[in-house]
Amino acid sequence: MNAVDQHRDRPPYLGYGLGLRVEHYQELLDHPHGVDWLEIVSENYMVPGGLPLVWLERFRARFPLVMHGVSLSIGGTDPLDDGYLARLDALARRIEPAWVSDHLCWTGVQGVNLHDLMPLPYTEEALDHVVARVRQVQDRLRRRILLENVSSYLRFADAQLEEWEFLAAVAERADCLLLLDINNVYVSARNHGFDPLRYLDGVPVQRVQQFHLAGHEQGEALLVDTHDAPVPSPVWALYEAAVRRFGAVSTMIERDDHMPPLRELVAELDDARRLAEPLLRAAA
């Protein structure tokens, strides 16, 4: 049994959560009602000390937490950053999150960090590369990680697989879990002209541990994943289809910009609850 096998059990179902953002710190502690759990951006708390970690301990005492990173660069071709992994591991040991996630992407090469979620070409070469690195990270962290599908705007000439085929193959071959961003599925479907329901149908049910819900904006030719707007109706419709397919999956509203008052996000989270719960009860 390797280190990861010891943690093969699925993490718990957490209900309906929010991404933790500075703008809502105090209000969340004062009025936690309606928020079952919180997702933190890992890198914001991979710091030596000070206020970020003090706040984090306060939230840890009140909510289940999950960690969501942006700089793992699982698809990057630089060696995995040992220092980064050590800090990520230290934070995970400190706060004992329900799970740790990052994105199926690369963030830079030759030491540069573009601070963006760059899409991979869906090729057999990239698949082998990512699978090997996911295993390496899972062994290092001694836990299965979740990988999130990113919004993509690029088309690669040498693509051999559809995105959902690539995602499913990574999860199965590396034995990792998935964070399915429903908005990203919709944005990529529009930008690449595929049916988002085909995407959902191609993702293995037992691998999906978390959903993200977010908003986007219409660019000149493409949809842009901005996380700065309420969840729009096509994404709600896709979420409904996802709940029907995947069942009870911990669901989160992700807002990064044009931050509204907390009550608006909690109301949006209630919308997710009202949509999902009857479907889950009917399926039980």
Place this chain on the structure above:
Amino acid sequence: MSSLQSMQLRLQQAVMAAAASSPPELVGDGIADAKTRLAIYRHGYRARLREALAGEFPALASLAGRRFPSLLDRYAEACPSEHYNLRWHGAGMAAFLRYALPWRERPAFAEAAELDWAISTCFDAADEPAIDAEALAAIAPDAWAGLRLAPPQHLQWLALHSNVDAFRSAADSAASRPHLRRRAQPRQLIVWRQGLTVRYRALEPMESALLAAAARGEPFATLCEIAAGHAPPGQAVARLAVLLRGWVDAGLIGALQPGET
């Protein structure tokens, strides 16, 4: 180099390059051509770096005024981010402003960046203990001569020829922009964290000399000699006592290390 490596390198260069050109691996379709698709990443890269840097350098932003956005773009071109946390991209800003034209001709810019960055790094520096007045009162009279007063490790020293601290203070309180003033001799300014609050203030020469000596590990007896060199006759110990109490109240003494008795 694998084809994945070479693709990532070419794509990264295309995202960062000043002039747009699409790598051969990218294709378009009926929805958008390759250049339009790439443009989202090119725009996002610049916007993200600019936004993150702007948040870290309020004094520099106030000082640079309308030149600030182009300054940020030039820095991002010259110094790509190499840190996993976008916030840390600003680590090289002060050094960049010291050598890059035209800003090196305005040394206050580098000083403002230095102050902003010191404040930023103190914010989440490692937590350290600070002694209180009771700890000071408990020191036996014969232990004072050899006593060493250790400031916190995160304490930072800046030698400033300009009043960039006034720019920072004005930016933090949304006050009107001050006038830039320069002086021939630099002022010593310290940046530290008291509990969870980052503080900064300029030091008069006597206090600067004493705190620097304490940071070097000089014993209290040496601090008394230094004080005697700055204060009028007969006032050195009293002034040192006032300063010492101020340091303790401000969290500037992290530990007391007894000397040999």
